[in-house]
Amino acid sequence: MTSHSTPRHAAATSAAAHGPAHAPGPLGRIGLWVTTHRRLTAMVWVLLIVGLGAFAPKVEHELSGAGWQADGSESVATRELVQDHFGGLASHAIQVVVHSSDGPVTEGDGAKVIAEVTRVLEQEPRIAEVVAPQPGATLSADGSTAIVLAGAGADTNEMVRVATDLKGELQDLSTGSVEVNPTGSSLLWSDFNEANLEAMLKSEFMSWPVTLAILVLAFGALVAAGLPLILTLAGLVASAGSLVLINQVVPVSIWAMNFAMMFALALGIDYALFLVVRYRAARAARPDDKSWAIAQTMDTAGKAVLLSGLTVLVSLTAVMLVPSPSFRSMAGGIILSVVFVLAATLTLLPLVLFKLDMKINKFALPWARSGEHRSAAFAAWGERLWRRPVVWGAASLVILVALAAPILGLKTAMPSIKVLPEDASARIGYDQVQDAFGEGAPGTLQIVADTGEAEATSAVLANDPGIAGAMPAMPAADGSDLVMIQAVPTVDPSDPELSATVDRLRADLPGSAQVGGAAVENLDLKTQLDDSTPLVIGVVMVLGFLLLLFALQAPLISLLGTLASLLSTAAAFGVARLIFQEGHGTGLLGFESQGFLDAWAPVFFFAMIFAIAMDYTVFLLASAKEHFERSGDPREAMVGALAHSGRVIFAAGAVMVAVFFTFALSGPIPPKEMGVVLGIAVLLDAFLVRLVLLPVMLRLTGRAAWYTPQWLRRILPDITFAHD
DSSP: OOTTOOHHHHHHHHHHHHOOSSOOOHHHHHHHHHHHTHHHHHHHHHHHHHHHHTTGGGHHHHSBSOOOSOTTOHHHHHHHHHHHHSTTOSTTSEEEEEEESSSOTTSHHHHHHHHHHHHHHHTOTTEEEEEOOOBTTTBOTTSSEEEEEEEEOSOHHHHHHHHHHHHHHHHTTOOSSEEEEEESHHHHHHHHHHHHHHHHHHHHHHHHHHHHHHHHHHHSBHHHHHHHHHHHHHHHHHHHHHHHHHHTTSOOBHHHHHHHHHHHHHHHHHHHHHHHHHHHHHHHHOTTOHHHHHHHHIIIIIHHHHHHHHHHHHHHHGGGGSOOHHHHHHHHHHHHHHHHHHHIIIIIHHHHHHHHGGGGGTTBOTTOOTTOOSOHHHHHHHHHHHHSHHHHHHHHHHHHHHHHGGGGGOOEEOOOGGGSOTTOHHHHHHHHHHHHHOTTGGGOEEEEEEGGGHHHHHHHHHHOTTEEEEOOOEEOTTOOSEEEEEEEESSOTTSTHHHHHHHHHHHHSOTTOEEESHHHHHHHHHHHHHHHHHHHHHHHHHHHHHHHHHHHOOHHHHHHHHHHHHHHHHHHHHHHIIIIITOTTHHHHTOOOOSSEETTHHHHHHHHHHHHHHHHHHHHHHHHHHHHHHHOOHHHHHHHHHHHHHHHHHHHHHHHHHHHHHHHTSSSHHHHHHHHHHHHHHHHIIIIIIIIIHHHHHHHHGGGGGOOOHHHHHHSOOOOOOOO
């Protein structure tokens, strides 16, 4: 211990060395129970992993890529009307672009290819009406490009699967002079999912060796380093199988699995690091008592892990407030993975530690000391911060504020076609439609109105400066009293001007008219995200603070710990603006800037960053509270916390940064955004906020950091981290 230990601290240390002063707490009893019921615990986990693992290989095929919509919006209502009454020619219908480089596409080879395309589409039972190219609508003025429309006979999720099943066969119909490229929103999601999956697998392949290397350095032994990866694998397999089963009841986005993979890896390593380091120290203190070491580990590190996991779950639950299926299923997928990883950490890991015991130190590095729980390097760092808190705190603040400054000019929008690789079918078809039918053709609007207001609707469209042209009103296929008018905007679907056009039309069109289309669905989702973001951020922060207060029983440091998370988040988005909006570093990262950050990033990434940041906060402050409970000395609380948890936070942060940055180096723009924003956020949060700024706050607030008013003490349950 440091020279600042008090007699009370020394007595506690002595008690820890010679005999337990207290019976194990609830988590200690769980640890002891699984070690005395080893066969039952192992059997349950084997059945769980094997049973759910049987479904895991189906996850790529079963999960969907759609669901990016604002439930209850006008555009979604319009899509449903079009699907029900107009032969399925809604926003998620498939458009097959047939382009001839040798004469009119409706003659010769072109005519044969169109006939074959029609045959393939008509054979697919999930497609409703197939509409041949129409002059003046889906046949270009020069005759070189035609669009065969395949109406949606299923929901958006199933049509993405239809697109995946058919796109290869349709593209194979191309000849030397005729090119076939399916496009449309269903193809966009199919192509994006394919590119995204490839990027995810590449990133995982790149990150695992780096992760293992960092873990070996952190643990100093190969066997101990492997435990977090085993834990992660168990949680990942179980969550993947669960998502497949849940998808049978409620559609689940493939992104749920992508994020679940990342969080299972990141948090599984965090939690295992904390427990394994603590167990090794406990075994060094009592070489003859494995059971005491398990109970001690669970009552201290296990409690911090449980509270950290609950904080992560609370943060992600707030995302459920966004009324969009994709967001809710993504948050649900991460929550599921965290639950499995948490369960494995608190039941399976104690069993593995008890069984392997000191074998976890096998294949140790020459300089490794298995029982060293207190890091001399981080203790020295703590002393340095204690001596000059203002200098170090101000330096970290300046860096964070400087990086956060660009956030003031951040622009967001829904992803453009640039998120797809240039050779993707949906992107090639998109460009061909734009070249043949006009800049706004890929974002054609669909307006549904009562038959009696068809003329007035057409008149508004004809007079609007944002509309390049509109088709004649189409009567409903089922004879209902509705018409649909398709209108081509003057601008590209990702141009901000389109939003103004849609707002104007909704204000000017007759009362029965509803405006939809794939581009409008994106605009409505962005509006929903913009409206939901302040609510989600507020709920996340309030719930995070309350959970920290519940755990630490200290209002001041709980509030400061919560607010500090905003700094790293703002800095990460500031850097993201420079990269993805302004285009700095596009050559290095290998992408084409869209001129904005994807609209879903602020709300979703904030919840993810806050969850990870609070993870580190709980580890550091739980350790600080444990030291303060033992010694009553603010200096020992701050220095001891860094000495005992600094190395774990440093190693866990390094692993997360490595994992996230591998996503920044591969795949489409959204995974790159995810990798850059999360990687920078973790880098700043782990190394500047948690290892500099938060300890400085403990130093400057002193005993006040741990003060609890008497009235609050009566309300809160008595939670302690110091177990002898």
